[in-house]
Amino acid sequence: MRNNMDKQRLPMPEIINDDKHRHKQFNGHFDSNRFRPPKVKTRYIAVENNNLNRSQSSGSCSANNSQIAHAISFRGGSECSDAGILPTSPSAAAAASSMSTTSCNMSHFEQCFERLTKLGEGSFGEVFQVRDRSDSRLYAVKISKQLFRGEQYRAERLEEVRRYEEFSGHENCIRFIRAWEQYDRLFMQMELCRESLEQYLYRCRHIPEDRIWHILLDLLRGLKSLHDRNLIHLDIKLENVLIDDDDTCKLADFGLVIDVDKANNHQATEGDSRYMAPEILQGHFSKAADIFSLGIAMLELSCYMDLPSNGPLWHELRQGKLPEEFISKISVELQQVIKCMMSPDPRQRATTEQLLAHPRLVRMQKQEKSMVTLKLLSKCFRRSRRAFWLKMCNLKTAAYRCLFYLLEILHLYKPITSSQTPMYNGNTATAAPSSPSTSVAGVPRLEFQLVGSTPIGNRDCYISDFLLAMDMDLSQHGTPTACERENLVNSTPINHNHLTANRQRSSSARKTRPEKSNLLSVDENCSFVSSPSKVLETSSFRGKKLFTLDVDEE
Ligand SMILES: Nc1ncnc2c1ncn2[C@@H]1O[C@H](COP(=O)(O)OP(=O)(O)OP(=O)(O)O)[C@@H](O)[C@H]1O
Numbered sequence: 369m370r371n372n373m374d375k376q377r378l379p380m381p382e383i384i385n386d387d388k389h390r391h392k393q394f395n396g397h398f399d400s401n402r403f404r405p406p407k408v409k410t411r412y413i414a415v416e417n418n419n420l421n422r423s424q425s426s427g428s429c430s431a432n433n434s435q436i437a438h439a440i441s442f443r444g445g446s447e448c449s450d451a452g453i454l455p456t457s458p459s460a461a462a463a464a465s466s467m468s469t470t471s472c473n474m475s476h477f478e479q480c481f482e483r484l485t486k487l488g489e490g491s492f493g494e495v496f497q498v499r500d501r502s503d504s505r506l507y508a509v510k511i512s513k514q515l516f517r518g519e520q521y522r523a524e525r526l527e528e529v530r531r532y533e534e535f536s537g538h539e540n541c542i543r544f545i546r547a548w549e550q551y552d553r554l555f556m557q558m559e560l561c562r563e564s565l566e567q568y569l570y571r572c573r574h575i576p577e578d579r580i581w582h583i584l585l586d587l588l589r590g591l592k593s594l595h596d597r598n599l600i601h602l603d604i605k606l607e608n609v610l611i612d613d614d615d616t617c618k619l620a621d622f623g624l625v626i627d628v629d630k631a632n633n634h635q636a637t638e639g640d641s642r643y644m645a646p647e648i649l650q651g652h653f654s655k656a657a658d659i660f661s662l663g664i665a666m667l668e669l670s671c672y673m674d675l676p677s678n679g680p681l682w683h684e685l686r687q688g689k690l691p692e693e694f695i696s697k698i699s700v701e702l703q704q705v706i707k708c709m710m711s712p713d714p715r716q717r718a719t720t721e722q723l724l725a726h727p728r729l730v731r732m733q734k735q736e737k738s739m740v741t742l743k744l745l746s747k748c749f750r751r752s753r754r755a756f757w758l759k760m761c762n763l764k765t766a767a768y769r770c771l772f773y774l775l776e777i778l779h780l781y782k783p784i785t786s787s788q789t790p791m792y793n794g795n796t797a798t799a800a801p802s803s804p805s806t807s808v809a810g811v812p813r814l815e816f817q818l819v820g821s822t823p824i825g826n827r828d829c830y831i832s833d834f835l836l837a838m839d840m841d842l843s844q845h846g847t848p849t850a851c852e853r854e855n856l857v858n859s860t861p862i863n864h865n866h867l868t869a870n871r872q873r874s875s876s877a878r879k880t881r882p883e884k885s886n887l888l889s890v891d892e893n894c895s896f897v898s899s900p901s902k903v904l905e906t907s908s909f910r911g912k913k914l915f916t917l918d919v920d921e922e
């Protein structure tokens with residue numbers, strides 16, 4: 369009796385009490401830890417912003433080995449993980465030296481990349497969107513959360529690098545760029561994908577069945593490349609599938625990839641319990657376990673179903689009992705494929721080859737083959753269009769520069785020194801306070817950016833001298849007329865309405881604060897009113913802001 373009481377007091381395992389399957393819930397943000405899989409229980413140290421644990425490195429460049437960035441590569445069949453000390457690229461060095469921190473205090477990551485946003489987080493690492501300082505392109509860098517405390521953990525992370533490298537060339541596996549270790553952390557640079565399949569599901573909720581088939585095809589191809597090498601992924605789930613800009617699905621996160629034989633020698637780590645095949649509980653690891661995970665992921669994707677991480681519903685799904693209210697919403701053809709992939713008996717589950725031989729998938733592959741040339745052409749077209757816009761944008765910039773030089777040569781203005789700079793306050797010239805944005809001290813500078821209409825943003829063209837000329841000479845000498853000047857401005861693709869609107873704003877600003885109207889503006893009579901020292905806001909080809917006057921008080 370007493371024994372029974374004691375038993376009752378024992379802590380109960382966490383069990384989901386719901387006896388019904390549910391649709392996924394999304395409360396507006398991703399809680400990546402909501403369903404953390406029962407993985408290795410280690411204390412993770414989150415990567416602090418701009419503080420990649422450099423405790424050992426403080427103030428000294430004569431660092432121990434862990435402070436030096438070492439490239440990691442297994443390419444070329446080499447078993448050697450340490451491919452040498454990483455040199456700092458000239459652009460990275462330049463970027464580093466332009467910052468206040470000395471390059472010796474900066475990690476290789478900080479020297480080479482500008483960190484933009486955090487893309488995601490798993491149990492092993494945090495992934496950031498970065499801009500490579502050497503080529504200005506965007507990439508993803510995964511930084512391990514946990515420090516290399518033991519050789520075993522380090523070896524596991526290096527194994528992940530080897531797998532990323534191994535599958536990098538496959539169209540349906542994530543493209544790996546390079547890896548290095550520093551400060552006892554692993555850094556992996558890879559291609560940047562648009563989103564994970566999980567994010568895609570939350571965004572779309574209902575995914576058309578056609579698209580589900582395409583996703584299945586992509587993932588079967590990716591998985592086949594692993595299975596053909598006798599490797600198993602063991603962590604197939606929506607979070608570990610990434611979608612690139614061409615809508616191609618790619619397998620990622622090779623952290624648990626292992627040889628089937630090694631896996632069954634107790635060296636494997638099981639993945640997320642929501643996607644886990646039932647036989648994993650008995651310690652039986654096989655390629656069929658990946659097929660089960662992919663099958664249940666397809667169920668989640670096609671039915672927008674919340675997968676249980678344990679409890680009776682977890683067991684039901686592994687006994688082949690798929691909830692009718694969910695599964696009935698999809699076609700019988702897809703139902704059959706999912707059921708076949710989720711068969712309780714691993715021997716009954718179809719292999720990747722068998723699944724790829726499904727008539728629907730065969731048809732799709734044939735169609736794809738005939739589309740390959742078209743796809744290539746469209747890719748080429750997109751690339752050349754991008755290059756064309758880049759050229760156009762540069763041409764525009766060059767054209768404006770030429771125009772301003774021409775004006776200078778034609779003596780449409782005289783360069784003036786700061787001491788000569790007349791500052792108008794109404795009709796009275798006053799001394800010019802210096803402004804950080806003026807090219808010549810006290811000379812107002814008008815900047816505009818070629819933004820928006822082209823893929824290249826923020827190319828600055830300064831026309832301060834040009835406006836200064838108008839300010840100084842044109843109003844006095846009468847060449848060209850004020851309206852001609854406006855036309856000159858409008859000969860650039862600048863939105864006229866904004867000019868007018870801002871003209872009104874500037875005039876009202878002048879009216880309301882005559883003593884503070886040190887702005888360069890255009891009045892109602894097309895005459896330029898000089899208003900010194902303040903900087904005019906940037907204008908944009910999108911026409912959002914143009915010649916808007918920037919006044920602190922506004
Ligand atoms: N190349 C990439 N482009 C865009 N997002 C990415 C990229 N790589 C990873 N992510 C995002 O970061 C998340 C975590 O990455 P990843 O799965 O590699 O980390 P992990 O710690 O190994 O995860 P797990 O807990 O599954 O082991 C992904 O779910 C995805 O949302």
Ligand SMILES: [Mg+2]
Pocket residue numbers: 490491607608621
């Ligand atoms: Mg992951």
